[in-house]
Amino acid sequence: MNKLCFLSLVIGLVSQSAWAENATTGVGTPSTLQAKNAFIANLMKQMTLDEKIGQLRLISIGPEMPKPEILKEITAGRIGGTFNSVVLPDNRAMQDAAGHSRNKIPMFFAYDVVHGQRTVFPISLGLASTWDMNAITRTGRVSAIEAAADGVDMTFAPMVDITRDARWGRSSEGFGEDTYLVSRISATMTRAFQGTSMQAPNSIMAVVKHFALYGAVEGGRDYNTVDMSPVRMQQDYLPPYRASIDAGAGGVMIALNSINGVPSTSNAWLLQDVLRRDWGFKGVTVSDHGAIKELIDHGVAKDFREAAKLAIKAGVDLSMNDKAYGEELPDLVKSGEVSVKEVDNAVREVLGAKWEMGLFANPYLRIGAAVDDPADRNAENRLHRAEARDVARKSVVLLKNQNDTLPLKKQGTIAVIGPLAKSSMDMMGSWSAAGLARQTVNAYDGIAAAVGDKAKLVYALGSNITDNQHAITYLNKMDDQIAIDPRPEQEMIDEAVKAAQQADVVVAVVGESRNMSHEAASRVDLVIPGRQRDLIRALKATGKPLVLVLMNGRPLALGEENELADAMVESWFLGTEGGNALADVLFGDYNPSGKLPMTFPRSVGQVPAYYNHLNTGRPYRPNDSNYTSNYFEEPTSPLFPFGYGLSYTQFSVSDITLSINKMTRKDKLTASVMVKNTGKVAGETVVQLYLRDVAASISRPVKELKNFQKVMLKSGEEKSVSFTLTEEDLKFFNPSLKYAAEAGEFKLMIGLDSENVKETTFNLL
Known part of the structure; x- marks a missing residue:
């Protein structure tokens, strides 16, 4: 098919049935860059300014814009893509609406597929703990296959911000502190999402984030500023983004933070000089949620109009859930403050991304036909449990194993205690996409399945996750709820002690709720929260062997726990098959091999804590610490160093x-x-x-x-x-x-x- 015929097919007066026929007959597009550029240039000649600006709007499915209004806006050519919809009939209806727009430019559908879609894999820190690129590839491939089957074209992942301050809640989303390890994983995950071709029906476009330096926010406080030397940027923090781009990432999500006083969203040096000129990036850039409007709060834009102007001139192509472009760009172009060329540059990248995702060839590439929709979108047969279990057990890090307490024997009486022991919701971790708690195996159920009738289990809650009412109120404003048992805390601890006294060994599942390790969930301390620490002390006092299973999304300060526990296991949040994978490790059916991707400090006062620090003129010397760079209350060395992890062998x-x-x-x-x-x-x-x-x-x-x-x-x-x-x-x-x-x-x-x-x-x- 020649270019003119194809152009006519796509942007002429075609109906949904014509699109569907195109999908079934397998009509393809010329694959050369020259053909792509010619196609987009011809299409843009037929677009009005308002239609071009419409392509730059990325709208969230949710209360911000009701579904009928979204369909109306799509039909009018005023939306280029949406995110947060994984329901095939809904996506199909939106693509149908695009088919009724004047130019019939297809929509794309995006989602935060960070560590799984329906099958939830371990959180990113857990994946990094595998140090296993084959396991990470399987995670990305399964995630892409499942997301594509839900009509998703694009994921806002991988998240590759270097993280050295564990107070930051989004530590859980990244791959840790080390530039080399994170860069390896960044490239691996990008290739896994995108497969051999982004135009394949089981591949999705990777949008690497958050560009740039978001993991270095001051004080570990989310959305905070970053001040950093150019050398450190280039040496430590920028390479993981570059690795994803070199691996072919189709998109880049721009960070919310400022860099040396300039917000990333208005940072022409970052988005043009570094990203496009130095690195040769040819894909699409996406603002983070509402980030263009936030330029006003940053103090670099006096109003909405100026914010839109700064963003488009800096090189922000897609405006995520922000009305700035739609409301302000038409008059900015009319006044000459923004040129048509600047708008065209952004539109060209958005259309190019749709080409690369195969949507011009077949707008229903991942949505499919209605007759093929699953009868139950949450059906068990849509999950990949075997892959999830295998990757999850590779993510577990054995921190301590005194006197070979582990592996446990499948006999006698085992006490399983703790506020996280029966929590399937928390097992999924943050950003768990379309995963469901009812399809997720919690720690207790995994242990119960492993022992069957060979051992007796006793259970007690032991404590709430936290007793900090301010924290509870804050965290319960998020989607996930922290369930609070109203009983007095001491009553719950006493109940747990009675359970432990009946047992041969105690497994205490403690740590953080998943929304404690999340966006906007930064902490001032790194200890296990609430009365859980009192619970651990009380369990130790029973004299029974004590195994601590940690569920958390960041390194914790575990000095006391390390002294009290006979064995300690870092399980992170393991995902859909978490309980079964954990049981595999606890009972020795799998020998743990995980290694820490982040340093575990002795206390919060040591952060930022990372192994590859610069030396000083007076470096810390353990045997001669006076007048050296150290803390005098405790050893300056970490509790558990980067790369650390034990095994059941030596x-x-x-x-x-x-x-x-x-x-x-x-x-x-x-x-x-x-x-x-x-x-x-x-x-x-x-x-x-x-x-x-x-x-x-x-x-x-x-x-x-x-x-x-x-x-x-x-x-x-x-x-x-x-x-x-x-x-x-x-x-x-x-x-x-x-x-x-x-x-x-x-x-x-x-x-x-x-x-x-x-x-x-x-x-x-």
């Missing part, structure tokens, strides 16, 4: 062997160790490679992750693990923002976490 790492110890710019250096399973059972661990540039033109981190491998070893098995380094691995941004490697000495470290390493040196000539 591993040894040999000294490092280097292929060469003097490296030219053209050389490849191979570093090798022998890793041995010295324990009694098979297990998997993550071998981690770190580097330090000893003396450079700018202070460099004490160590930086540069590679890792996950290896499975049988009991007694030994394996050689090798890493290859090139000059590229030694490069950094110098004070002039030049990305280069400098000659000199490097320390090379290999180990099983960021502190437990073997070390050697080499030189770059």
Whole structure:
């Protein structure tokens, strides 16, 4: 089919039946960039200014705009896309409305598919704890398949903000503190969402977020400002976004924070110089929810009109749930304050995204025909439980296991206690998309299913999640509710103690509710909230072996709990199959292999806490701490370091062997160790490679992750693990923002976490 015929097919007077015929006959579009550009240019010539501006509006399905009004606006050509609808008949009706608009430009439908659609996988911090790119790929692929089957074309994910302050509630959405690990996951998840082609019916467009630096908000307080040097931006915080874009991400969501006083939404340097000029991004940019209007509160726009002007000139293509473009752009263009070219630039990217998603070829690509709609959109057969269980158990991190308390035996009496033990809602974590609590296995039910009739379970709530009334009132304004048992707290603790006294072992499921680790849920402290800590003390006093299972979306300060518990398991929020996956680990049907993607501080006073910090002129020395950079009340070291995680077996790492110890710019250096399973059972661990540039033109981190491998070893098995380094691995941004490697000495470290390493040196000539 030639371009003119195709153009006529798409933007002529076609009906829904013609679109449906196009879908079934498989008519395709020319795949070349030249054809795409010609098609969009021809289409834009036929569009009025109002129709162009309409394409820049991304509207939320919800109370902000009732459904009849949305359909009316779509038919009038005044909406380009919507988000928050996963109901096929609803999406089909909106696409039908687009088919009745003058130019018949198809709609797209977006959703926050962060860690699953109907099948909920572990939260992003849990996924990062796997250090397993195959597991993360499966998560992204299943999420895309399920989302596409719900008529979703685009996801606002992956969220790749580097996070080093655990007070920030959105820590749960990201992949942790390390630039290298987050960048690897960013690219992996992007490719998984988008598949081999974004025009495939089971692929969705990835919109990487939040651009940029959102995880560095001051005080860990959501929406706060960010002040950061250009070197640190380039070195630590920007690479994960770049990794997603290099992997082909079709979109970028712009952050809500300001950067050095300039809001991201009006930041032309960020959106044009960095994103498009330096990185070569060719996709669509999306404002965050209501962010254009917020330029007024930021103090850079005096009114709505100026806010719209600043955003479009900065390079914001799509206005998310904000009336700014629709109300203000027509007159801004008429007055000459905004040029038609600036509007056209944005429209071109929106139409280009629709082309890339395959919607011009088939507007119903992911919606399908009504006759194929599932009879029950929440049907069990739409879930991918096996994949969810496998990924979830890989996400669990074993923090402590004194005297081999774990794995438990499926016998005797087990007390399962805690406010989160029977919470299926909390097991899903934040941003759980279309997941349902009733289809989610909680911790108690998972344990019960694992033991069957081999062991007796006793249960007690033990305490509420929190007794802070201010926190309860605040959090209950969100969609999720914190259920409060009205009984006196001491009565609940006493009941739990009685249950524990009947048992051979106590499993206490404690931590945070899922809406404590969420957008707009920043904390001033990092301890386990409420009377849960009193509950833990009381359970310890029974003398029974105590296993703490943590459910939380951020690193917690667990100093006392680490002293009291015989074993401690970080489970995060594990998703649909969470209870079963947790039971697999607790009873040894799966040997835990997770490693921490964020440092766990001893107390909130240590944050921001991260392993790859710069040294000082007086670095902390544990055996000589006077007049060094330290805190005097407690050790300055973390409670659990980045990359940490135990197993039911033990591993040894040999000294490092280097292929060469003097490296030219053209050389490849191979570093090798022998890793041995010295324990009694098979297990998997993550071998981690770190580097330090000893003396450079700018202070460099004490160590930086540069590679890792996950290896499975049988009991007694030994394996050689090798890493290859090139000059590229030694490069950094110098004070002039030049990305280069400098000659000199490097320390090379290999180990099983960021502190437990073997070390050697080499030189770059």
